[in-house]
Amino acid sequence: MGRMSGTDDPDRQGGGPPTSSLARASRMLQLPLGAAQRQAVGFGRKLLGADADQVELELRTAAAEQLFAVLGELKGGAMKFGQALSMFEAVLPEEIAGPYRQHLAKLQDAAPPLPSSRVQAVLRAELGSHWRDRFESIDLRPAAAASIGQVHRGVLTGGRPVAIKVQYPGADLALRSDLRQIERLANVVAPLAGGVDVVTISRELAARIAEEVDYTLEAQHQAQAAEAFAGDAEFVVPRVHEATPRVLISDWLDGRKLTTAAESPTEVRNRVGLSYVRFLFAGPARAGLLHADPHPGNYLVLPDGRLGVVDFGLVARLPEGLPPAMGRLIQLAITSDAAAVTAGLAAEGFIAKDVDAGELLGYLEPFVEPAREDEFHFDREWMREQFRHVQGSSNRGGVGMKLTIPPVYALIHRVWMGGIAVLAQLDVTARFRDVLAEFLPGWHD
Incomplete structure (x- = not known):
């Protein structure tokens, strides 16, 4: 199956303007109020002699359930925000991460495609x-279908096959409305996330999402990548032909989804x-x-064996490349230099509270082991196994609850x-x- 400039993620939006924006906003505005009410009830229970740790656990669980129930109602690009927040799951206690995973699973509802009459109306406009x-x-x-639009196959005058990405009418207004409300949730999430600076990271994610x-901005990114990888023997980024804020036209790529490689022979899969x-x-x-969406739907295995990359x-934007500390810190972790790793992570802004260097090195093992x-x-x-390890380190004041993610590293x-x-998932060796x-x-040899 061929496609370009969109993902067939299941997080697509419906065939018209996103509905119930006011209702979603109303529910999101209730979250801070709900948090205040829970804190008041909890304070009263503590005064009456209830176990403080148990009260805090119940408060955090209730906050998580309310928060993720609201996230579960989001669609389109705003739903991506909920998915992006999954990075916090590794540093949340299991009693919080459990409800998170449950509600995140509900974000996979598909909706009908945009009717052809509305597609033509967008193209005309x-x-x-x-x-x-x-x-x-x-x-x-x-x-x-993509998060906020859908992709159509066409042929330009002159015979060149192209992908035409058309944004759902009203998607921009609904997304911006949802993101404004979601930014208000940061204070609700913060007590659940230990030392993670949820407010700053949420602001960074919302800005990027x-x-x-704006498909003209996406077109700029895609054109920049297409130029950088032009003629590459390993990668293909489709060339952009035209873009407006709501329509993006670029080369069509024929290929198999990356996920199909899971059933390929070991050599091909690797x-x-x-x-x-x-x-x-x-x-x-x-x-x-x-490219900050590693979803396999954005990658195609082309007939000539190259990897096609779509949806920018x-x-x-990292004009100077990845942060220069990354290679040095990973190599220090490989050599088990706990003190140097701790100092380096602190200098980069990863450490929110005092942490034991040895415990920190152990916590990082899943990230370092492949290197x-x-x-x-x-x-x-x-x-x-690695997920269980990280979860175990993030419960009840563990090292994971003392770390944060600097905004520059959020998408990384x-x-x-x-x-x-x-x-x-692909079972790759x-x-x-060598890639690092x-x-x-x-990184130094």
Whole structure:
């Protein structure tokens, strides 16, 4: 199946303006009030002799359930915010992470595609009354759906196959409204997340996600990446032909979804998985951009074996590449220099509270282990084991509750964890350490 400039993520929006924005906003505005009420009740129970730890646990669980129930009602790009917040799951206690996972699973509801009449109305509004003159043909049935739009296959006048991404009418207004309200949730999340600076990180994520509704900005990012990887023997980024705020036209790519590699022979699976992780790290080094949505739906295995990369709506702009401390700190962790790692992470802003250096090094082991070996095998059982390890370190005042994520690392962290998860799903054995050595600044042989 071929497609471009959109993902067939299940997080797509419906066939018209996102509904019930006022209702969603009303429910989100109730969250701070609910938090205040819970704190008052909790204070009263403590005065009456209730166990303080038990009261705090119940308050945090109630806050999580209310928060994630509201996130579960979000659609489109705002739903991406809820998914991006999954980075906090690793540092939340299990009694909080459990409700989070439950409600996050509810964010997978699909909705009907945009009717063809509305597709044509958007094209007319964005490209002019003679929009059809640009194309020899266009299929008004969507080939794929993205978070805030859907993708159609067409052929430009002159015969070039293209993907036409059309934004859902009203998606921009609904997204901005939701994000404004979500930023107000930071004070509700903060007590659940230990030392994590939820307010600052939420603001950074909201700013990046809000950019997704401007397809001209996405086109700039995609064109920048396409130029950086033009003629590459390993990667293909489709060339952009035209963009308006709500329509993006670029080359069509024919290929198989990355997830199909899971059923390929071991050699093919390992090669494709290595290309996938190489692109994640190569983007900042070669294009000054981090493709910040590691979802496998954004990657296609082309017939010639190259990896096609689409959907540049969510990116981190890193003109100088990845932070120079990354390579140095990972190598220090490999050598088990706990004191130096702790000092380095503190200097980068990762440590919110006093932490034992030895415990911190142990907590980081899942992040470092793939870099210790020349070749590493990623599989689901390993991933589950690492998740249990991190969760165990994040309960009841553990080291995970004393760390935070600096804003510059927010999307980097998401891509790192998401990329590792995809490699585990594909059951890949790869020279991950070589990728770090090639692309991470501060890495020395």
